[in-house]
Amino acid sequence: MADAEGETAIQNSYCFWYMKKNTGGKAAESYEKSIKELGEFKTVQGFWRLYNYLIRPNELSNTTDYHLFKTGIKPMWEDAANRRGGKWMIRIRKGVSSRYWEDLVLAIIGEQFDVGNEICGAVMSIRYNEDIISLWNRNADNNEACYRIRDTMRKLLNLPQFVVLEYKRHDTSLNDNSSFRNTTVWRTGEKGARTHDESEGTPTGETPANPRHSRENGSGHRSSTMDRTNTSRGKQRDGNATSTRGAWTRDTTPREQPKKTRSSSFSQDEDGWQTQH
Numbered sequence: 001m002a003d004a005e006g007e008t009a010i011q012n013s014y015c016f017w018y019m020k021k022n023t024g025g026k027a028a029e030s031y032e033k034s035i036k037e038l039g040e041f042k043t044v045q046g047f048w049r050l051y052n053y054l055i056r057p058n059e060l061s062n063t064t065d066y067h068l069f070k071t072g073i074k075p076m077w078e079d080a081a082n083r084r085g086g087k088w089m090i091r092i093r094k095g096v097s098s099r100y101w102e103d104l105v106l107a108i109i110g111e112q113f114d115v116g117n118e119i120c121g122a123v124m125s126i127r128y129n130e131d132i133i134s135l136w137n138r139n140a141d142n143n144e145a146c147y148r149i150r151d152t153m154r155k156l157l158n159l160p161q162f163v164v165l166e167y168k169r170h171d172t173s174l175n176d177n178s179s180f181r182n183t184t185v186w187r188t189g190e191k192g193a194r195t196h197d198e199s200e201g202t203p204t205g206e207t208p209a210n211p212r213h214s215r216e217n218g219s220g221h222r223s224s225t226m227d228r229t230n231t232s233r234g235k236q237r238d239g240n241a242t243s244t245r246g247a248w249t250r251d252t253t254p255r256e257q258p259k260k261t262r263s264s265s266f267s268q269d270e271d272g273w274q275t276q277h
Contacts, residue, residue, distance in 0.1 A: 069121030086140035
């Protein structure tokens with residue numbers, strides 16, 4: 001999609017991709033054949049021309065993915081920019097993905113993560129029982145950048161404190177041929193991170209890293225030229241506020257941590273967020 005002269009440039013050029021998961025065949029070959037490039041943009045106006053043309057995630061069929069990646073980076077674990085990296089993930093209930101996907105996309109192309117060249121792209125995965133938003137970074141061993149991305153993502157999306165964030169390295173995904181199993185689970189207030197095997201539904205041990213849970217001072221929400229200047233987003237940011245889009249209700253009442261059992265996995269709580277039992 002062409003960009004006209006006189007438009008507002010953004011720092012990096014980006015590309016939208018679409019993928020409908022196929023069954024059968026070799027996984028890598030099937031994935032590469034299934035993913036389709038939708039269009040590229042490098043200005044604010046170019047973004048809105050393309051984005052407004054796309055179907056919103058809430059209306060996509062199951063086993064469908066949207067990808068937003070910097071131009072030149074394919075949304076594949078094996079890509080040179082991705083293979084040493086990993087991704088942060090949040091699981092949300094069906095029907096509310098469009099708002100969170102749009103907020104994350106605007107934050108990425110508005111360069112609000114303040115981690116240099118670490119951000120590679122993001123994925124919106126539509127599944128049968130839940131939707132999953134993933135944010136990919138370049139170097140999984142860069143702890144400072146990983147933690148800053150996590151904290152900034154939580155703040156920009158206004159995630160409640162009880163929402164679980166998960167991290168998975170791409171080399172682990174290559175080894176187990178899975179996007180969402182065997183992740184490292186992070187919950188605000190925990191002293192350590194635990195690996196989670198979705199097939200078993202139980203933590204599998206402490207990670208060797210030294211996780212930090214405090215927020216970084218530089219992870220705040222900066223203003224972005226990508227915001228719609230004439231559209232009120234209608235978000236209420238204070239405690240005891242109900243999202244105008246009905247995604248969740250937040251209050252200041254302390255929540256009891258769920259007990260861990262062998263048969264438990266990720267389930268939907270009363271507010272619609274996926275929490276680990």
